[in-house]
Amino acid sequence: MANKFYITTPIYYVNDIPHIGHSYTTIAADALARFNRRLLGENQVWFLTGTDEHGQKIQRASDEAKLTPQEFVDKVMVKFKELWVKLDISYNDFIRTTEERHIKVVQKALEILYKSGDIYEDTYEGWYCTPCETFWPETQLVDHFCPDCHRPVERISEKNFFLKLGKYQQDLIKYIEEHKNFIRPDFRRNEVLSFLRLNKLEDLCISRPKERLSWGIPLTFSPGHVTYVWFDALINYMSAVGSFDEKNNYISKWWDNETEVVHLIGKDILRHHAVYWPIMLMALQQAGVKGVKLPDTIFAHGWWLNKDEKMSKSRGNVISPLFMADKFGVETYRYFLLRDLPFGLDGNFSEEAFIKRFNSDLANDLGNLVYRTLTMVEKYFQGVVPEFSSSGERVKEIAAKLAALPKEVENSLKAESDFNFVRALENIWEKINLANKYVEETKPWNLAKENKTEELKNFIRLLVEAIRKTGAEIAPFMPRTAGTINEELGSGTIKKGKPLFPRIEDQKPKK
């Protein structure tokens, strides 16, 4: 089985600053990367993110900013990197599609497919909106006007290069049918399957003439063309972790059969990842390239909505990850995104829900448990965690439940469980609640009064153990909190600090 884990986010398109959706995918990927590092070993995991820096939109945005495209992407790319530092994203590599290592792999892949015949030259015809610089499919046109700017479109045709999709359609259907984890969640898998079964795939135009789009990777076999942005972008998953050798075989430590390859994406780009990308890989295999496999799992998650509406710049309802992290803390932000919304579904984002989650889960359950425990160790044992002296039935029972936790979390975070963060966190919080109940049923304040020192020792010892165990499990989701808990309670002598999560009181004026 796989003993390595390679996880990716999409490379983000840098025509604008990062929003909540970018941070959602990246935080989820980070939690999985951190979790698997602990499970498989620090060096057995590779976590890739990056930026997609070519294409018309960027060309246009840079014109507006009166910068060259390169200057423009250099500037915007930094915003992403800064945000990932802020959010404690532990990526191993950050790829940019303007980097030499990427360009080389893209060009080589195109060459191979051109030689094998799966990429061929033909005429592309379509309805084109010149001001928007966009081709529109017939079905989206409003009469004969651009659906975006409502100006008339014109029929143009030009020489371009195409990838044979139809050739691999049946193979892809078969592959998806045989690999339950290839597309997750299930309903997305069904969507892709029914799309593939009911439509005949037309070949994909993968180039643009240079005069229409100069900001892209030139085709080596046709200098007048650059690659279309998707062909360019998808290959990042390979170009970042490997390269072609002189025999045109792909060499990579992270794209072999010992590695579980996982692409985390938003539902909006499922088609590209679940259809175009696997077919590109199949075409490379067909061309005789060794070392190429299909990814193990493509997981499409849902969207965060604002009052049931999609967040968008034009609606002006976008929530900024920087703002939320500054206002409520990075840890809370990470926790909320992973806990409040089942991974895969859409859900609403609101500050009310955020504060509720914070107060009940973090302040009341976790923070308070840690704090009350610290106080008791201080008060009853002068800050030194006592040793076990004996253990009763209840102690064994609780210890057994704690021992089961790592496996529960592991099962919840598997691909076949849809990387169920909500369940994993519920697994952990079950133990936190158990610890809180344990305090109530033991009533240590009575034990102290009655001088039942042995019982008190065992109680405190187990309580501390419970917090250490749950604290360790929290680490992938809230690394800093786990670190603080470890500092305060990890050794024999405690270090009591401020409460981890001070409650947020509502600002209703008091009468």
Place this chain on the structure above:
RNA sequence: CGCGGGGUGGAGCAGUCCGGUAGCUCGUCAGGCUCAUAACCUGAAGGUCAUGCGUUCAAAUCGCAUCCCCGCAACCA
């Protein structure tokens, strides 16, 4: 008749495959406790399980029909 998912106490969800006490979290109310961040623990109230018909001793769960909501329907990150 394009394909698919869904409508469960105030809110968000589980349960539906394999019919048989409708469960969880939050909220509300009451009580307990004092180690703790007005926190923690216990208990209670609150649901014709979208609607109608049917199968069955028995249906949230199976069948048919109707209403409503959402996703996908290709080259647009």
